[in-house]
Amino acid sequence: PPPSAIRRELVAAQAEAGSDPTLQAWWLPDHLAEAAPLLAALRATVLTPSESAQYARDLAAGEAGREAAARRLRSAAVQNEDAARARMARLVRAHLAGFENGAAGGASPHDAAGSFEPEAAVAAARRLVGFERALLEEALVALGC
Numbered sequence: 001p002p003p004s005a006i007r008r009e010l011v012a013a014q015a016e017a018g019s020d021p022t023l024q025a026w027w028l029p030d031h032l033a034e035a036a037p038l039l040a041a042l043r044a045t046v047l048t049p050s051e052s053a054q055y056a057r058d059l060a061a062g063e064a065g066r067e068a069a070a071r072r073l074r075s076a077a078v079q080n081e082d083a084a085r086a087r088m089a090r091l092v093r094a095h096l097a098g099f100e101n102g103a104a105g106g107a108s109p110h111d112a113a114g115s116f117e118p119e120a121a122v123a124a125a126r127r128l129v130g131f132e133r134a135l136l137e138e139a140l141v142a143l144g145c
Helices: 003-018 037-044 049-060 063-075 081-100 119-143
Strands: none
Touching: 003 037, 003 049, 003 063, 037 063, 037 081, 049 063, 081 119
């Protein structure tokens, strides 16, 4: 199969493990960001031809090979690891910028209809956003970006 088909299959396997298509979101673990399915999917997009050929052999081995390839992408760096990590760092930074722009967490205590939300709910939401922000900043450190 062509490299693009191999990449699509590898990314799809990581999406099964680490994304929610309904929310159109990927999750990052609280620790070990370098083992996140999102980073593994990004690794699949920067494979060299020789790496792509190896993964093609794995995928040709059926479900067991597909699972082994997915695990390896989550646990082992690829030759273009810096490029994969840089792409992930850009995604994380873009998400963090949403916090600064009010898209997540900086929202007003009023909902779309203009009614006031209870103060405790707003405070809890802000704590949750602060926690998520801290985790994402830790992920950037772990990625070395």
